[in-house]
Amino acid sequence: MEEKKIPYKIYLSEDEMPKAWYNVRADMTNKPAPLLNPATHQPMTAQKLGAVFCDELIQQELDDTTPYFPIPEEIRNFYKMYRPSPLVRAYCLEEKLKTPAKIYYKFEGNNTSGSHKLNSAIAQAYYAKNQGLKGVTTETGAGQWGTALSMACAYLGLDCRVYMVKCSYEQKPFRREVMRTYGAQVTPSPSNTTEVGRKILEQFPGTSGSLGCAISEAVEAATSMEGYRYVLGSVLNQVLLHQTVIGLDTQTALKKYGIKPDVILGCAGGGSNLGGLISPFVGEKLRGEADYQIIAVEPASCPSLTRGVFRYDFCDTGAICPLAKMYTLGNGFIPSASHAGGLRYHGMSPVVSQLYHDGLMEARSVEQTSVFAAAEEFARCEGILPAPESSHAIRVAMDEAIRCRETGEEKTILFGLTGTGYFDMVAYGKYNDGDMSDYIPTDADLQRGFDSIPKFPGNE
Numbered sequence: 001m002e003e004k005k006i007p008y009k010i011y012l013s014e015d016e017m018p019k020a021w022y023n024v025r026a027d028m029t030n031k032p033a034p035l036l037n038p039a040t041h042q043p044m045t046a047q048k049l050g051a052v053f054c055d056e057l058i059q060q061e062l063d064d065t066t067p068y069f070p071i072p073e074e075i076r077n078f079y080k081m082y083r084p085s086p087l088v089r090a091y092c093l094e095e096k097l098k099t100p101a102k103i104y105y106k107f108e109g110n111n112t113s114g115s116h117k118l119n120s121a122i123a124q125a126y127y128a129k130n131q132g133l134k135g136v137t138t139e140t141g142a143g144q145w146g147t148a149l150s151m152a153c154a155y156l157g158l159d160c161r162v163y164m165v166k167c168s169y170e171q172k173p174f175r176r177e178v179m180r181t182y183g184a185q186v187t188p189s190p191s192n193t194t195e196v197g198r199k200i201l202e203q204f205p206g207t208s209g210s211l212g213c214a215i216s217e218a219v220e221a222a223t224s225m226e227g228y229r230y231v232l233g234s235v236l237n238q239v240l241l242h243q244t245v246i247g248l249d250t251q252t253a254l255k256k257y258g259i260k261p262d263v264i265l266g267c268a269g270g271g272s273n274l275g276g277l278i279s280p281f282v283g284e285k286l287r288g289e290a291d292y293q294i295i296a297v298e299p300a301s302c303p304s305l306t307r308g309v310f311r312y313d314f315c316d317t318g319a320i321c322p323l324a325k326m327y328t329l330g331n332g333f334i335p336s337a338s339h340a341g342g343l344r345y346h347g348m349s350p351v352v353s354q355l356y357h358d359g360l361m362e363a364r365s366v367e368q369t370s371v372f373a374a375a376e377e378f379a380r381c382e383g384i385l386p387a388p389e390s391s392h393a394i395r396v397a398m399d400e401a402i403r404c405r406e407t408g409e410e411k412t413i414l415f416g417l418t419g420t421g422y423f424d425m426v427a428y429g430k431y432n433d434g435d436m437s438d439y440i441p442t443d444a445d446l447q448r449g450f451d452s453i454p455k456f457p458g459n460e
């Protein structure tokens with residue numbers, strides 16, 4: 001049979017878009033470990049979680065058996081405003097690399113928030129609204145998640161309070177103004193609007209803040225205001241579930257043209273876009289229907305999978321959130337200032353961690369300057385200016401394609417391109433000026449982080 005000509009972009013029709021999210025936990029033999037109450041070390045109950053999170057989202061968080069969750073019509077309609085996202089055949093990149101490999105990427109940056117994060121933001125905002133809540137609180141570091149959430153809340157008429165790490169608030173005024181344009185209230189963290197913020201300011205008057213501190217403030221704000229809950233943009237099972245629209249779309253698009261990827265890869269910060277992309281393919285793997293090589297790509301400056309340990313740890317630096325079993329560098333690990341803000345997280349999604357632990361996927365770490373070199377090469381031939389986070393995946397996809405050029409293998413490589421980098425031009429500037437450096441933590445640096453992991457029986 002003659003091979004069907006593959007277009008530059010494969011788009012699904014509205015009817016072909018997924019009507020349910022896929023819960024890969026249902027097909028996993030070893031389920032991810034449950035969240036633990038830090039005080040008792042017993043699994044968190046729905047009731048206990050209900051003080052912080054929305055009820056329906058807690059059901060999704062705790063459900064390891066239901067394979068499909070229908071996507072409510074209102075969310076599907078919102079998705080139609082910026083989805084389906086294209087599956088792109090990187091013909092120009094293939095030609096530039098002179099590789100026999102076939103390269104595809106799923107592009108999630110075609111919305112104002114500039115990343116895949118909107119896929120979960122609208123779902124979380126929808127369930128909050130459905131519960132009759134007034135609003136939600138969250139933290140944001142680089143600003144992508146806060147932007148996505150403010151867009152979703154504006155659409156549904158929910159109040160949105162974002163605690164933004166102070167140094168980002170000051171250094172990224174454009175992201176801040178996008179959030180305010182969508183009606184969010186943005187507070188630099190630490191602030192004097194919360195008890196925990198006031199305490200931190202007293203202790204460290206000149207601090208420029210941290211993600212852990214912003215989480216603590218957002219959680220306190222949610223639990224101390226009537227009608228508010230806290231929402232999180234990555235790591236949790238529910239977020240990974242919502243992000244499966246990426247993988248389901250991709251699976252349908254590939255099937256239409258009879259394409260079977262050999263290698264599937266994506267960048268991993270908290271693991272939500274990667275988990276969402278690979279879930280349907282891992283499902284096939286788990287059910288024995290197909291096999292794929294799956295690779296998580298992380299920064300060498302924050303190597304949770306490649307150099308971390310598989311333990312129960314706090315999800316936040318403030319040590320107030322539940323304990324999650326994951327690959328972690330320790331909640332006290334402070335990554336060096338890297339330009340991929342969305343990948344500077346000490347832990348990893350429990351689902352991705354378990355899959356990695358069980359040998360169902362691999363992980364690689366890459367250095368910042370080589371990531372930006374890949375980003376520029378990609379931008380110059382494929383046109384899209386990629387986010388630094390996404391460029392980690394580009395780096396490894398290119399490395400794989402170059403290896404194919406050397407071995408003559410005609411592999412099909414699929415990667416997730418999570419977003420655009422228009423708000424990251426200071427980082428590109430540093431790279432262009434030759435001022436960018438690579439920092440790799442020493443074993444002693446890592447040990448300091450590991451020392452912050454809580455110790456209790458069964459967690460050594």
Ligand SMILES: *Cc1c(COP(=O)(O)O)cnc(C)c1O
Nearest residue numbers: 234269270271272273342389419
């Ligand atoms: C947040 C972000 C990431 C990393 O988050 P995950 O939860 O690991 O997917 C990657 N790329 C972009 C563009 C982001 O904004």
